[in-house]
Amino acid sequence: MTAPPPAADPPGPLPASLALEPTLQAVQGLWRREWLRAPGQEDTTTEVHWIQAGRLHVDLRLPADLPDVRGARSLADLPPRVLRALARSEGFAGATAVERGVCTWTRRVNWRGPLDGPDVGALFFEEDALLERGVFADYAELWRREPAAPPLVARQLRRVDGQAAVLARAGDRFLLGRGAPGALAALAALPERLERALAHRHRGALRRLFDQEFCRGRLTPEGGIIERSTNPLREGALAFPPDAFVADTVRLTAQDFDGATQTTSWIPV
Template sequence: MITSGDIQGHWHRAWLKSPSFNDCETNVHWMQCGSLYADIRIPPNRPDVRGASALADLPDAALMALLRAEGFAGVVALRDDVCTWHREINWHGRPEAEDSGLLELNGSDQMMETGVYGDYAELWNRRADHPASAMHLMAGSAHAFIVSIGQRFVFGVGQPDAENSRNTIAALEAGQRTWALQEQLRHVFAFGRWDGACGLAELCTNPLLEGQPVLSCTGDGALIWHAVDFLGQSREVPLTQPAQVRIDAA
C-alpha cells in the first residue's frame, strides 16, 4: 500500500502515455512535502519571446502556445494506492474532473501512475526528497504555495475560485484578449532554484520571468513575490498569513 512517506520529494516525469497521445518532452515537476504539493508542466516548442518586454507584446498565436502550460497546487489525499490531488489553485481555473491516480512504486525512486478517471499512464522519477519545506500563504487576495526540495522549488499563485479557462481560450482564438486572460497570465507557476535568499525561476508560465527572481526572503524571514502583470508592470507582493506549513528536514 502506498503511504504518505512514499510520495515525498521532487518528482520529474519521464513520460505520459494514453491511447491517443504520448509525451516524453513536456517538462513536469511535482514536489510533495507532507500533504502539500505543487506541480508545473511546461510543454516543448514554446514561442520565441525575445524582444518582448511584456506578455501583451506577444501575438495571439504565441499566447495560445503559452496557454498549453499547466500548474496547480494544494493538498493530496491517499486512499489505499489511489492518490487524489486536490487543486486548491489551478492555473487554468476550476478543473472539470477530479485528479486521481493509482500509484505503484518501482524501487524507492520510481513510481508509475495510472489514471482512475482517465486512460493514461505516467512514469515518475524521484530526484531528491530532502531537505523539504512547504508553505500555503496569501498573496493579497490570491493564494500562494511554495514547495522546496533541496535547493529547488515549485511556486504557484492563483485564485481558488477562478473560472475554468476554456472560455478565455475560446475568446483568444477569436482574437479577443479578455480581462480573464490578463488575470490568468498575471498569476504564475514557476520551477526554480534558491540562490541564498533569492528564488530564481528556471521554468515559468510567463517565460519572460525565466532567469529572473520570482521570490525573495527578507532579513526578517518574510517572503516577497516579485509579481509582473500582463502589461509588464512589476510590484512586490508580501506573502502573508500562513495557512499551513509542512517541514521535513534531514
C-alpha cells in the same frame, strides 16, 4: 496527476513486479515525469516536475514546443498565437492524501482554471520509479525521483484579496504555484476564456487571465531565482526573497500582463 483524457481503451497491463500501497510519506520529494500514456497519446517531451512536501504539492508542466519570446518586454507584446501556446501549459497545487495506495490531489490553484473532475491515481512503486494509473480516467504516468537534499518543506499562502499560492522546496530546488483570482470558479478553461478575450480585444480580461504564475527554480543567497515559468519572460527573475520559507509574511514578485514588476505580501495559512 493529469487532466483526464478522452475515455477509451486503458493503457497496457501492469508489470507483475509492481506493488500497491505506497503512502504519503513514501512519495515525499522532487519528481520528474518520464512519460504519459493514454489511449491514442504518448508524451515523452513535456517538461513535468512535482514536489510533494508534507501534505502539499506543486506540479508544473511545460510543453517542449513553447515559442521563443526573447526580445519581448511583456506578455502584452506577444501575438495571439504565442499567448495561445502559453495557455497550453499546465500547473496546479494544493493538498495530497494517500489511502491504500490511491492518491487524491486536491487542487487549490490551477493554471487552466475549473477542474474537469477529481484528480485521483493509483500508485505503484518499483525501485526509484513511481507508476501512476488514473482511477477516473484512462492514463498512466511514470515518475522518477530526482536527487534533492533536505530541507523538504511547503507553505500554502493567501493574499489579502483571497488569491492563493503554494510554495514548495526540495533542497535548493523550488516550485511555486500562484493561481489567478477566481479561476477555479470560472465557467470555462483558460484556453476558451483566452479566445473570448482575444476576439473582443479585452485587455482587462487578458490581464486577469495571466494574473498567475507557475514556475520552478533554485534557491540562492538572493532568494528563489526562476529557471522555467508559465511566463517565460520571468526566467532569471527573483520569485521571492531568501526568508520566504520562515517569514511570517511572504513577499512574492510577479510581472503583470503589461510588464510591470510587482511585489505583494502573502500570509501562510
